[in-house]
Every structure is written in C-alpha cells, then in structure tokens.
Amino acid sequence: MTVIRQIFPLSRDNNQRCMRNNHRISSLLCDPQEGYLQMLQVSNLYLYDSVLMxxxxxxxxxxxxxxxSMASLNCMRKSTKPWNGGRSMLETIKKGHITGLTGVMEFREDGSNPYVQFEILGTSYSETFGKDVRRVKIQFFFP
Known part of the structure; x- marks a missing residue:
C-alpha cells in the first residue's frame, strides 16, 4: 500500500518552529496562556485557517x-443556479495570502500551495519482518 500525506516544511527560523502531532502549527499555540488552545486538534486548525482565508x-x-452585488442566495432550494459572484470570489481566494495557525497559505496559478510538501510512504507487510513503513519520496513545491 502507498500512502500520500500532506506535510508542511519547517520554518528556517527556529523561533517559529512549533509541532503538534507531526503538523507544524503557529508558535502562538506552543505555549498558550489559555489551556484550551493546547487541546485543539490539528483538523480544527486547518478548518480555522480555511475560514480565515x-x-x-x-x-x-x-x-x-x-x-x-450582494444578490441573495438560497442554498436550500434543490435547483439553485450558480452565484454570479462565485468565479470572482474564487479568483480573490486564489490571490489571497494569510499566515494562519498551520503556517502560510497562498496559491499559485495552478491552485497549489507553495508552502506544502507531500510525503509518499510505502508500506509492506511480511511474516518475517512484520509491518514496515518507509518514506519513498518527498515532493517539494517551491515558491
């Protein structure tokens, strides 16, 4: 079995490095004043960054x-027609640049985030050696 997972490269600045469950997160969350911030799951951090974007x-x-144009939208109807401002909004999102809780978010022309890496893991199982997971490759995207 081959697994592809998204990873985020570490910042070159050691003061900005903060990890939780093998995911890079904002250094503000490493030593928060409020205890509940330590309990946030990584998926919630990604969701927060998406809403922020x-x-x-x-x-x-x-x-x-x-x-x-702020024409009303009715998302409950079954036969809704496309929102006229949707394409323009998508272009605005693609041109955005924010620093969220998981790091820098921005998009290239092809829609990829240059601050993301993908790790390809190969897994195998044998009766002799048991389960084995090894890194096959890391795909880098450079800004």
Whole structure:
C-alpha cells in the first residue's frame, strides 16, 4: 500500500518552529496562556485557517468598490443556479495570502500551495519482518 500525506516544511527560523502531532502549527499555540488552545486538534486548525482565508477574501471583495452585488442566495432550494459572484470570489481566494495557525497559505496559478510538501510512504507487510513503513519520496513545491 502507498500512502500520500500532506506535510508542511519547517520554518528556517527556529523561533517559529512549533509541532503538534507531526503538523507544524503557529508558535502562538506552543505555549498558550489559555489551556484550551493546547487541546485543539490539528483538523480544527486547518478548518480555522480555511475560514480565515475565506473571511479575508470577503473582506477584500467588500473593500473593492467594483464588487457590490450582494444578490441573495438560497442554498436550500434543490435547483439553485450558480452565484454570479462565485468565479470572482474564487479568483480573490486564489490571490489571497494569510499566515494562519498551520503556517502560510497562498496559491499559485495552478491552485497549489507553495508552502506544502507531500510525503509518499510505502508500506509492506511480511511474516518475517512484520509491518514496515518507509518514506519513498518527498515532493517539494517551491515558491
């Protein structure tokens, strides 16, 4: 079996390195004043960053005086038609750049995040050696 998982390269600045469950997170969460921040799961950090990116895009769109169409959307109807501002919003999201709880988020023209790496793991099982997991390759994307 081959497993591909997303990993984030460590910052070159040692003061910004903070890991939780093999995921890089904001250094603000390494030694938080509030105890509940230590209990946040990594998936929640990714969700937070996604919402932050979306909120950032809405903020930039609202500041753009050309984008003033706030036609109502009804997401409950079964035959909804596409939102006219959707393509423009997607382009704004793609042009965004934020530093979230999991690090830097931005997108290239092809939609990939240059600050992400993918780790390819090969797994095997034999009666002699048991279960074996080894890194086959790390795919880097450079900005």
């Amino acid at each position: 979306l909120a950032n895009a809405f903020h930039r769109k609202l500041e753009d005086r050309k984008w003033h």
